[in-house]
Amino acid sequence: MLKKRIVLTFPSSLVSQPITYHLVKDYDLKFNIMRGLVTPDEEGRLVLELSGNKNSLNEGVEYLKNQGINVESLAHDIKWHENKCTHCTACIPACPTQAMSVNRDTMEVSFDKEKCIACELCISICPFKALVITF
């Protein structure tokens, strides 16, 4: 069983389509919606964690791409620019998954991509624009 976190960006024409249903029924994939932003008549964005066997995952992602959906790995989603970070810790209470954390001895901030669900709550909170969305 493999896991893959992906960011889907789909055009307004696909917003009303039951995309995730097909991932379950046709490709035997489990999905966990980490974040969704779907507005009628506009673009939609969905952050999914997919789990299944390797072939199913690849075929499922291929199916999504064939539907005209832009598929990106979540790892590329939120980027922490360490050189811009002043380690002020303003982002710490905003992060719901402790992806942003602080070492209480050094009082330095670090970012764990694996824990990030791309909720974007930190983006507008950072006064130094050290956290950015890369898509």
Next chain:
Amino acid sequence: MAKTVIEINKKIKEGKAVVVTAEEIIDIVEKKGVAAAAKEVDVVTTGTFGPMCSSGAYFNFGHTKPRIKIGGGSCTMNDVPAYTGLAAVDVFMGATACQDGDPKNSVFPGAFKYGGAHVIEDLVAGKSVALKASAYGTDCYPRRELETEIKLKDMNEAVLFNPRNCYQNYNVAVNLSDKIIYTYMGTLRPRLANANYSSAGQLSPLLNDPCYKTIGIGTRIFLGGGEGYVVWQGTQHNPNVRRGENGVPEVPSGTLAVIGDLKKMSSEWLRGASFTGYGVSLTIGIGVPIPILNEDILKHTAVKDEDIIAQVVDYSEAYPQVKPGSLCEVTYAELKSGLITVKGKNVQTGAMSSYSKARKIAELLKEKILKKDFYLTDAVSPIAGVGSDVSIKMLNEKPLKNKEL
């Protein structure tokens, strides 16, 4: 055992001075006691790295050919307006100035992506900025328009001047309301979801010299990576407040006005800051050396985070409506642990000022002194202290007598 600054500088020159940071002195005093520590240690270095809106820089661009009198006209740098009510080619860029065309909070909450503080940061980073000016023209200054790229090195003078900095203690901001609020203390989520503070606590300059015994007008300091001076008490300086037995204020109190050569600063220690829904501010690193002239001065430098108290204030109602009182008191040790208790609820903390940067500044200043790159100064004159007639007042508004004016 009283020492003088002259004696300490002599020891620095001879490579014999004992210099420690405001963190290191805590352990030294615990192990050796105040008397022995005061005899051994010559200088304690402090540091802080936090946002302060009352910041800016003034520039002299050099005269154009033919000459232009920007004074009384208008001027922008990267489309951020500068104050021109000065001489022909002198302007002041304030940290909080917003770029022309910025929607500010008309699209709420505004992002305030670029402002005066960012212009100053870009210049310090060696970047070129777009200087535009228009003037009314005179016989001696006939030119009306100016558009040019300019870098810091092209200017005659570029001087950082902060009317206020180094706040001696500050509020912890929370939000008791049911909606998110955007403040200079950051974004405060509803129903006590987070608590934001802004002080380096035991490393902060004025918390290590709480009664201003050594820090005064003329004190040489580390400023933005270069050198600067304390030139006055800062605006809103308020020395006569409630203090603990250790002399440390339990509410926001003293402040410093500082000045320094912008050309010698570095963008590692001077950064523009954008506070969503609030505006632009300038974050700058300041380090103040404290000469250990006697045991009393040393005793105060050994202050610990657990001995410094801050007030938790509601920024949804109490702060904007100027309602006195605080929700509770917490120590900086509690704040730095990441969790405090307010009204029986555990609240996660975040800071606006960087403790790790403050620590680096104190260490950097210590190294500079040990390398004989930095000598201490005696204050030319003290700043208003405890018992002085200086206090912070609210504005007493009065109806205008002649509204035509």
